[in-house]
Amino acid sequence: MTTxxxxxxxxxxxxxWYRANARDLPWRRTRDPxxxxxxxxxxxxxxxxxxxxxxxxxxxxxxxxEALAAAPExxxxxxxxxxxxxxxxxxxxxxxxxxxxxxxxxDTYAELLSLxxxxxxxxxxxxxxAFGRREAAVDGNVLRVVTRLTDCHDDIADPKTxxxxxxxxxxxxxxxxxxxxIFNQATMELGATVCVPNGxxxxxxxxxxxxxxxxxxxxxxxxxxxxxKKARRVEERTVLVLLRQGRTALRRRPGRGLLAGLWExxxxxxxxxxxxxxxxxxxWGLTVKAWRNKLTAKHIFTHVEWHMTGYTLEVEGDGPADxxxxxxxxxxxxxxxxxxxRYYAEAVTELEDVWNESN
Ligand code: SF4
Numbered sequence: 293m294t295t296x297x298x299x300x301x302x303x304x305x306x307x308x309w310y311r312a313n314a315r316d317l318p319w320r321r322t323r324d325p326x327x328x329x330x331x332x333x334x335x336x337x338x339x340x341x342x343x344x345x346x347x348x349x350x351x352x353x354x355x356x357x358e359a360l361a362a363a364p365e366x367x368x369x370x371x372x373x374x375x376x377x378x379x380x381x382x383x384x385x386x387x388x389x390x391x392x393x394x395x396x397x398x399d400t401y402a403e404l405l406s407l408x409x410x411x412x413x414x415x416x417x418x419x420x421x422a423f424g425r426r427e428a429a430v431d432g433n434v435l436r437v438v439t440r441l442t443d444c445h446d447d448i449a450d451p452k453t454x455x456x457x458x459x460x461x462x463x464x465x466x467x468x469x470x471x472x473x474i475f476n477q478a479t480m481e482l483g484a485t486v487c488v489p490n491g492x493x494x495x496x497x498x499x500x501x502x503x504x505x506x507x508x509x510x511x512x513x514x515x516x517x518x519x520x521k522k523a524r525r526v527e528e529r530t531v532l533v534l535l536r537q538g539r540t541a542l543r544r545r546p547g548r549g550l551l552a553g554l555w556e557x558x559x560x561x562x563x564x565x566x567x568x569x570x571x572x573x574x575x576w577g578l579t580v581k582a583w584r585n586k587l588t589a590k591h592i593f594t595h596v597e598w599h600m601t602g603y604t605l606e607v608e609g610d611g612p613a614d615x616x617x618x619x620x621x622x623x624x625x626x627x628x629x630x631x632x633x634r635y636y637a638e639a640v641t642e643l644e645d646v647w648n649e650s651n
Contacts, residue, residue: 307478
């Protein structure tokens, strides 16, 4: 016999509420594991509204796991451009290769977990939504709902808390496949739209209002408890938008680490003044002919913050062997990560001006 708790009271009213109120999202209209998987990967660290357009374009380009496995890297990265966390796209393709090779989509939590880029949460989300398996998927939304519902003050940044909450949710998951398929989604939806993270929870429209301890005891607004994260490391960088006869220099980032393998504008450590930036260009074998612009920008990654000083320079010379001199069309074809958005826009404007003048 299960002990009655606010959590064990949740499934029935939650599922009724979800069936009446859920947002209509394309990945909720399908049971195709490929489509559900793509949505789950895109939704990692990214808001629903930002994902919608990308999701449609991605599936138009790669309608099957085989099409994704065979996709040219440049096309894949271009379709991901702006979504960030590019390793997600690389892992998707790696995993697509494995799935295509085995001939069917893995349908258990353990097999899904073995795919690159699929963690505990994603494996559970796919196993439940696509295959009706009883696996609790616990993300930030679910942690918030459960800690408020049960008035739990444990630190949710501690993996032990997350593990304990997963076990509690798992214990109350419904039994019928039709309910299992939507239960995880429903708990997340409640967290995303009612038991919201910023601002007070909307308890007046919540199906759990009658038995939620956080609401009854008035503690919901201070939950969940989360220990402060370590401050991000700040890195100063100097980015050079190098212009030469209607082209700009790009190079590939190293194959490992931040933004691995993506195209970037040449850049160096530190916030350089003009003299030091000219010396950096000279060290690449380039002669500065004119200074065009100075642009600063900031980009925030999960653990690092880039503070960038940028210079637009007209130069002569070829630069190192790994420089690729892109004209406007070649620049547009390449996925340059959004960390360089300000410099990308600057280069596009400069190159298109040259193109317009010469046509
Ligand atoms: Fe969250 Fe309020 Fe619902 Fe409790 S009653 S789960 S605090 S929205």
